[in-house]
Amino acid sequence: MTTPDETSADALVPLFSVRNVTKDFERKRRFGRKRGRRSRPALDAVSVDIYRGEAFGIVGESGSGKTTLGRLLIGFDTPTEGEVHFEGRVVAAMSRPERRSFRRRVQMVFQNPFASLNPFRTIRDTLSDGYARRRMSSAERSASMTELLARVGLNESMLERYPHEFSGGQRQRIVLARALTVEPSVLIADEPVSALDVSIQAQVLNLLNSLKNDLGLTVVMVTHDLRVVNFFCDRIAVLYMGHIVEVGSREAIMNDSWHPYTRMLISAAPNGDPETRSERPWVSSELGATEPPAEGCIFAPRCWLRQQLGNPERCTIEQPTARPILMEDGAAHLTACHFxxxxxxxxxxxxxx
Amino acid sequence: MTKQQQRMPGSDPLRDGAVLDVRGLTVEFPARGRNVRAVDNVSFTVGRGEIIGLVGESASGKSTLGLALMRMIPAPGVVSAGTIAFGGRDLASLPEAEMRELRGKALSLIVQDALATMNPVTTIEEQITEVIRDHGGDRSRKSLRARATEMLREVRLPNAEQSLNRYPHQLSGGMQQRVAIAEGLILGPELIIADEPTTALDVTVQAQILALLRDICDTRGTSIIFVTHDLATVAEICDRVMVMYAGRIVESGTVSAVFSKPAHPYTKALLSGLLPLSGEPPAELEALPGQPPRPDAWPTGCRFHPRCPLWRALGEPEICTTTDPEVDESDSHWAACHFADLEGAGR
Known part of the structure; x- marks a missing residue:
């Protein structure tokens, strides 16, 4: 695990600091009138810090806001309220040169490598874009390209080929190589292996791991796949309906979580062992998607803990905020649950x- | 004829209690002047009330096999050899008119993308009741509606009654999938082919749907062929599992035998790719080199040999590149590998 380096004061400053961010995708006016009432924000007062050199996982089910959070980090969307800081600067308020440097240093990889590459351009064309602003002789550029290709497990002979000539795993490697052409320090990966076959997933995860370790990249991985975060991430944030319900180390989140939703989510995943099929008393009773309540904890209607505690009133009145839990190993752990x-x-x- | 085909049970095609008995099933697609075998000489049986997992990666032929059982292979593909014994008939040679009667009623198909199977301009009620009407069932609107409501309740769709008046796009993905499952179940089929029915769903919804499918098999004696790439769901609900690679079944056995003692190197690789959900993860994953082959370029001999770690470890023995591994499909646990590690497996 890559913990912030204690010797350098700089490392204790978060690389990304998300402060009280709300993102509301307001419904568009259609035919001159506003449709429906205000929808639930995609993200609701979210705060989280991401440190240099760590692999940070953002997990949640569909509609949890995990993809929105990833998009806010890279500046594809701007928060409705609150601020995203990158190295102390507000992303939405960067000057042009600051923004240009930010765009270079933070790169994104998407789920679908088939949609991420221009089918009419060769791999050489695709990679060349990243070199456009780097002052390099053509010899240096081609040496750098060769090295990059080797790093992601491809070879030079592939440069003149087109995306359709590659398999899904190879395309994801090309996408990674493209992201690396500008020598970024942060990679934001939204479901980077979800579209790949099982045997190919392992190859790409190994590659991401070696990139992280060899290049010292900070990787933010947005995914629904709990097995992938447990393999790859140092710290994990769990989202539920636009709220961060828990943030902590991989060990704490995956093995001994302090939030009833995290427990439910992890136990819902098949454990892969036919001899001891997962026990999940708290999932079976639950019925489909529930509208979030207007007041109190958003998870309350589905919460097994609340039921078990005899439905305490507090859960339906007061919205819990993320508060620190004192861990035995002293690690920082935040959870948004009254109990x-x-x-x-x-x-x-x-x-x- | 391949070696795999030599071992054919001579006597009774419908073995005791089996709902489905498939022998030597081959599906071919014409491509560039020759025939490409997407499914090559596959044999297996499915027992009553059994859930059998069919696991494989893309292009392994698992979905094609499922479609072949429904006789829904898109043209110009054809079932070019083999028999599909089901309910005393051979589905492979049944006239299309009779096959139509069976589809939905005796055997049904549930696919991954439920929305794509629905008509966007008809209500859920019409989608479901159409299935009954098509098979000449009850035609009174009231009783059809009652039956549809009951079925939706059974698949635990919230607000079943109101949902009948909705259109497909108004339901969430999990609800759409439940409607598709309800359609697949409503005529009480003996056999369901479920092709990645829960892959697109969130884990909490998936857990409920898997429990529902298991329950239907246990209470009604329905059998399911569960087509998936996800070994974790197989471990969760299946009784037996068949692993498919490059158009063939490479290993077959009970879930507990295959998971505890995988005999084929490919199965071993798939299982090691099943990352742990908790506890310390491995520092590096054992990844198979290369990618699954395409149907127009199956390797010779054992089709897995170019990617096989065991083949390399054994010094690349020639037999793997020239000869198909022979298997005894009557064994409860078998693997199509010359050097299969079947110690302790059910011989």
Missing amino acids: AEEVPQQAKAAVGA
Whole structure:
């Protein structure tokens, strides 16, 4: 795990600092009138810090806001309220030169490598774009390209080919190579292996891991795949309906979470062991998507912990904010649940029952 | 004729209790003046109330195999050899008119993209009741509606009654998938072919749908062929599993046998690619080199050999490149590998 380097004061300053960010995709006016009432914001007062050199996972189900958070980090969208800071500067308020440098340093990789490459351009054309602003002789450029291709597991003979000549795994390698042409320090990857075959997923995950370690990249991985985050990430944020419900180390989130939703999410995934099929007393009773309540905790209507505690009033009145939990190893851990301290014991009771 | 085909049970095609008995099934697509075999000489049986997982990567032929059982291979593809014994008939040679009667009623198909199978301009009620009407069932609107409501409740669709009046796009993905499952179940088929039915769903919804499918098999004796690339869901609900690679079944056995003692190097690789959900992850993943082959370029001999770690470890024995591995499909656990690691497996 790459923890912030304690010797350098600089490392303790977060690379990305998301402060109280709300993103509202207001419904467009159609035929001159506003449609419906105000929708639930995609992100609601989200705060999170991401540090240099770490692999940070953003997980959640569909509609949780994980992709929106990734897009805000890279500046594809601007927050409705709140600010995203990159190295202390507000992303939305950067000057042109600042923005240009930001765009170079933060690169993005998408889920679908078939849609991410221009079918009419050769791989050489695609990679060349990244070199356009780097003052390099053509010999240097071609040497750099060769090295880059080798790094992502491709070879020079592929440069003159077109995207359709490659498989999904190879295309994702090309997309990674393209992102690396500008020597970024941060990679934001939205479901980078979800579209790939199982045997190819392992290849690309190994590649991402070696890029992170060899180049010291900070990687933000947005995914629904809990197995992938458990393999790749150092720290994880769990989103539910636009709220961050828990942030902590991989170990704490995946093994002993302090939020009832995280527990439910992880237990819902098949554990892959036919002998001990997953026990999930808290998932089976739940019915489909629920509208978020107007007040109180957004997870309350589906919350097994609340039920087990005899439906305390507090959950439906007061919206919990993320608060620190004192961990045995002293690691920072935030959870947004009024009764987080009850989670480990009650979870045991629920499974045992 | 390949070696795999030599071992054919001579006597009874419909073995005791089997709902489906497939022998030597081959599906071909004409391409560039020759025939490409997407599914090549596949044999297996499915028992009553059994969920059998059909696992493979893209281009392995798993979905094509599912479609072949429904006789829904898109033209110009054809089932060019083999028999599909189901309910005392051979589906492979059944006239299309009779096949039509069976589809939906005796065997049904549930696909991954539920929305794509629905008519966007008809309500959920019409989508579901059409299935019954098409098979000459009850025609009174009231009783059709009652049956549809009941079915939707059974698949635990929230607000079943109101949902009947909605259009497909007004439902969430999980709800659409449940409607598709309801359509697949409403005529009480004996066999369901479910092609990645939960892949597009969130894990909490997936958990419910898997539990529902398991429950239907246990209570009604329905059998399911569960086509998927995800071994974790196989471990969750299947009784037996067949692993497909390059148009062939390479390993078959009970889920507990295959997961605890995988015998084929490909199965081993797939299982090691199943990342742990908790606990310390491996520092590096064992990745297979290369990619799955395409149907127009199956390798010779054992089709897995170019990517096989065992083949390389054994010093690239020639037999793997020249000869198809022979298997005894009557074994409860078998693997199509010359050097299969079947110690302790159910011989």
